[in-house]
Amino acid sequence: MNREQGRAEALFMPRSFTTTESNLTGSWRYMRPRFEEKTAPCSTACPAGEDIPRIEMLTTQGAFREAWETILMENPFPAVCGRVCFHPCEGSCNRRGFDSAVAIHTMERFLADSALRNGFRSDLGKLQSWKERIAVVGAGPAGLAAASFLARLGYVVHVFESLPEPGGILRWGIPAYRLPPSALQHEIARLAGLGVEIRTDCRIDPSGLEALERDYDAVFLGCGFGKDRPLGIPGEREEGVEDGLAFLSRIRGGASPRLEGVSVVVGGGNSAVDVARTVVRLGGRAVIAYRRRRQDMPAFDEELQMALEEGIELQELLAPAGIERRDGKLAVTFRRMKISGEDADGRGRIVPDGEAKLEIEADRLFTAAGAGVAEDWHRPPQEETGLIKLSHSILVAPEGRPVRAYGGDATNDVQMVVTAVASGKQAALALDVLFREGPAAIRERLAACAVGPGPSLSMEIYTGGPRKLRTRHVVLPEEINTDYFAFEPRITQPRLLVEERSRSFSEIDLKISAGLAIREAGRCFNCGICNGCDNCYLFCPDVSIARGHEGEDRRINYDYCKGCGLCVVECPRNAMTLEGKS
C-alpha cells in the first residue's frame, strides 16, 4: 500500500459509511406491490381442480414425490387420469397462444408412474375422526373418489360393489391398451391405506339400499351408466347383436374370442371406438357407423385417429334402421343422413337424406350409441324434500331421515372419468359440511373452496391449506411476461408402432424419461404462482425484497419499497400485484 504520492486525507466525495436505513424511501410510495398468488386457467378447467402450476413447478425441481402428492391432494387417481382423462386443462393452457399447450396429461401419467416405480408413499392421511359412517354404492371412479375424500375427512367408509373387482368403468369398460390393470390396482390399493373397506361381489338392490340407509348415516350412489341404450330398431335382439359395454366387460373379464369377419359398431363415443379397436385386436375387421360426422363425435379425436391407423373404417351420416339375420350373417340397414342447419349445441343437425339407404353385411353388431343407468333407482330424484342439486352431485337430506348422495354419470352433464371424480369429491365435501354445519351451509362452504370461479373444488382450500391464499383471479395470457420464455416444442407422446399395437392389448402410450418430463414441465408458465425465480429480488432497486438464505419466505420491506412496480412488471407469471395505496 505504499502509494508513492499518497494523500493525507480520504477523498471528500459522495460516499457514506453510515447505513442508508435511516432514509425510509418507503414513505415516497403511492403504489404498493405485494405477493399475491392467483389462479391458473388450467386448474379451473380441471374438473378435479388439480393444482397444475404447482405440480409442474415441483416436477421442474425434480420433486416428483411432492408433485405426485399435489395431484393426490385433489384427485386420488393420477395413474388413471394420466392415461384416460380428456385433459381440458390443456385446452385452457396460457401457453397455447405462445407456442403450444404444456403436455399436462403426459406429465400426470409420468408422475403416477414415477410414484409406482419408486414406491412413493403419500402422507395424505386422515385429518381427524368422526363417528359418522358412510356407505358407497358402486366402486367406479365417482364412488371411489367419494370414498377417498370422505376417508381423508375422517369418516368410516364402506364401498359396495356388485362385480368381483372394484373400478367400475375403469376396470370393466376401458380396454387395457389404454388403462392397464396394474395402473388401476395401485390406485385402488391406496384407498385401503386410508381405511376404506371395499366389499366386492356385493350387489345392492332397492331393499339393500334401504338396509344401508338404516345402518349408515349416509349412502353415496355412484352406479354409473351401466348399460348401453337400446337402438330402438327392429332386429335388435337378433343373435350377434351385443351391448358394447357388456362386450368390453367380457373382454376385461378375461374372455379372448376370435372375432373373424366384420363387426359393425354403432355409435360415436369413446366406447364405440374402444369396442372397434378391441375387435381389431381380436382378429376382426371393424366398421364404426355414426349418424353424424367425424367432427361431431364425442370420442377423443386422438383415439379415433389411432383407430383409423389400426385399420378401422368410419362411416359417417348413417343412422341404423333395422337388423336382419340372413344366411348366418347380419344384414344391417342404415338410413343415410345429411346436415341441415345447426343444433342447439352447435353441431350440425341431421335429417334423413331422402330415402337413401345402405345395407352392410356383418358378422356381428355392437351397440355403443350412448349409455344410461342400468337400473332406474340408480338415477337421482328430480324433486324431493331436502334435495340439494349441486353442479356435479345431488344430495337428498330431509330432516331426521337418512342422507343420500348421488354422483357420477347419473348427475354429470359430461360423462368422463375426471368429472366422476369431481362429483365424488363434491359429494364428499358436501356431506362433510352437512354433518358438521348442517345443510344450509353447504353452498357457501363449497363456493369458498372453488378453484377460481368454480365449479371445480379444491380439497386443499377446503381443508385450509396454503392454496387458499390465492385469489380467484384467473391469470390471462396477456398477464404473462413472455419476455422470460423461449419457444420450446411440446413433448411428443411416444407410442407403440401401429403394427405392434393392433395385435395386442399392450399399453399404447409409452413412458417418458425423467429428463423429458422435467423439460416439458419447464415449459409451464406456472401462471399465478411464485416459483422462486427471484426476478423481484434481482430487479428491486431498493433491495426491499427480503428472503431467507434458501430463497424462501419472500416478503416486501415496506419501509424501503418505493412502489416503483418493477417487481410486478418483471414477475413473469403474475404472482405479484400492484395496487394503489389506500
Place this chain on the structure above:
Amino acid sequence: MKRVLEGSHAVAEAVRLARIQVISAYPITPQTHIVEILSDYCASGKMNARFLRVESEHSCLAALIGAQSTGVRTFTATSSQGLALMHELLHWASGARLPIVMAEVNRALAPGWNIWTDQSDSLAQRDTGWMQFYCEDAQEVLDTMLMAYRLAEMVNLPAMVVLDAFFLSHTYEPVDVPEQEEVDRFLPAYVPEFRLDTAHPFALSPLVAPNAYMEMRREIAAAMDEALERLDSVEEKFAGIFGRRYGAVEAVCCDDADIVLVTSGTVTSTARILLEELRAKGEKIGILKIKLFRPFPVEAIRRALAGAKKIAVVDRNFSFGATGIFAQELRAALCNVPDHPPVFGFIAGLGGRDITTEVLASIVEQTKTADAPPAESIWIGLTEAAYAFGRP
C-alpha cells in the same frame, strides 16, 4: 521495440502494457480497431482482463464505473455519437472520483452523417470533469495512455486520450513499444484510493445535500489543479525510463515569433512542415501545440505566448453562436494579461476535411495582413460546391 502500428493499435498496446483488468466498449467507427484487437487479446489470454460486451455506450461506461469502484484498472474507447451517449455517465465517473481512462477518437457528430475527424465530440464534454489530452502521433498516443493512467490514479479523476479519426487512428507509423517491465516500473499495479468491499461496506454516490455538494465540486476542481501540477513529475519519471516527454503544451519557435499558430492534434505535424518552409524564407512563425486541454494549462500558455505579436488559433471544431473552442479558451487565458497579443480564430477541417500546409499558409497570410482580429471566427476553405451538395 520499434513496430509499425496504427494509432488504434498504439492505444491497444498501451492498454495491454498497463495491465488493464476490465475493458468494456461498444464498437463505433473509427474506434473499432482499438477494441477489436483488445477483445482478441482478452480471448486469447494475451491479456488477463475481462471484456464486457454491452448494448450501448451508456451501459459501457456504467459497467466500468461499477468495475472501477471495486478497485480495478479499466479502459474503454469510443467516438462521436458514442461519447455523446456516455455524457451522463461521464459526470458519474468524475463525481465518483474514478480514474477511468478512455481513448476518444475524434469524429464529427451527425447529421450529416460523418465518420471523419472533428473535435466537436470531445470538446462538447469539456465540463464533465475528465482530463483531456490531444495527441499528435501514434507514439504520443501510446505514451500518453500510460501517463494518463498514472496521473488519473494520482488525483482520482478520469481521463480522455484524444486522437484524430483516420489521420491518427488508421495511419501506420513506427512506434517504440516499450517492454512490460519498463512499463511496470513506470506504472505499478493499481492501488485504489478506495474500493467497494463487502467487508467494509459503504454507499457510493448517495444523495448529497446542499451543505456538502459545493465542497465536493471544489474538491474536483482542486484535483484538476493538482493534476496540472503533477503532470510535470509524471512526465519527468516517464522521460527517465523511456526518454520521451511532451509537456502540457509544446512551444516551437515562439520566443521571437510574429505569428504563433495554436494547434492541437495531428494538425500540429502539418504546421511543423509549414514552419520549416516559412522560417527558411525568414518569416518568424511559431507553433503552440496544446496537448492538455483539461485541466487547461493557462500559465504555460501565457509564458509561451509572452513574446508573440499575433496569435492564430486553428480550431477543428465550432461552438455554434460563439467561436472555435480553443480560441475561446486562449482568449480567456490571455484577457487579463496586459498588452496580450490579439487572437485570430480560424475554423478549418471540420468533418474530416484535410488541413494542408496550404490551408495553414492561408491562415498565416490572413493573420499577417489583418490589423486586428474580427470578433467572429474566420472559416477557411468554404466552397460553393459544398453548399450545392444535395440541392435538388
